[in-house]
Amino acid sequence: MIQTIDLKKGMVFEKDGKLLKVLAINHHKPGKGNTLMQMDIQDVRSGSIVHTTMRPSEKVEQVMVNKKNAQYLYDEGNTSVFMDLETYEQYEIDQSQISEEKKYLTENMQVQMNFVDSELVGVELPATVTLEVVETQPEIKGATIDGGGKPATMNTGLVVTVPSFVKNGDKIIVNTSDGAYKSRA
Structure with a gap:
């Protein structure tokens, strides 16, 4: 048992017979x-996300999560397919379970699969990923005074605020924890 005050982002615990993952705390x-x-x-x-409030002294059952190195292969309908890099075994997971991570996945990307017992319950992304800008506004000469940036759509559909000098076709590095632009690739 663990107290809720000791929970951190990404931890998995069991409450009322459900496996729950902390997204934000x-x-x-x-x-x-x-x-x-x-x-x-x-x-x-189920992939459903809920906002909840708990007392710090409440106790929940921490669940042991086993991690395996994997590679994202492709999507098939509403599932995403990953391959274990050691055994080459393929695993499928419903996209609703990885809705946040899906925004950053590109083919052949290496990730970690999370298992509870033998059940695949999620994936962990690297700290940063390289994505390609597919749509953004052109740079306006002399419009550097505001420095606020502009929205850019990545090849995965993710929208990131980027500096004004970024243009279509550029590859950029994006932080997976908050979706922020980090640098050019």
Whole structure:
């Protein structure tokens, strides 16, 4: 058993018979009263995401997650197919279970598959990925004073705010934890 105050982003725990993954967590201390844990959690089997509040002293069952190195191969209908890099065995996972990660996946990308017992419950991405800009506004000469950037659509469909000098066809490095532009590739 683990207290909810010890939960961190990415951890998997069991509550009420459901396997839940922490997507975001925030310690909230109101002016009066006790600290609360506000969390966005995802049911790893159904893919549904819920915002919930728990007391820090609540206990949940931490689940042991086994990781295997894998390669993303392709999509087939509503499933994504991954290959274990050691055994070359292929695994399928419903795209609703990896909806956030899907925005960063490109063919042949190496990831880690997460298993609870023998069930594939999710994938972990590398810290950064290289994506190609497929659509963005052209650079306007002299429009560097605002420095706010412009939206750009990547080859995976992800929309990232990029500096004004980035153009269609450029490859950029994107941080997978927050979807932010990091640098040119």
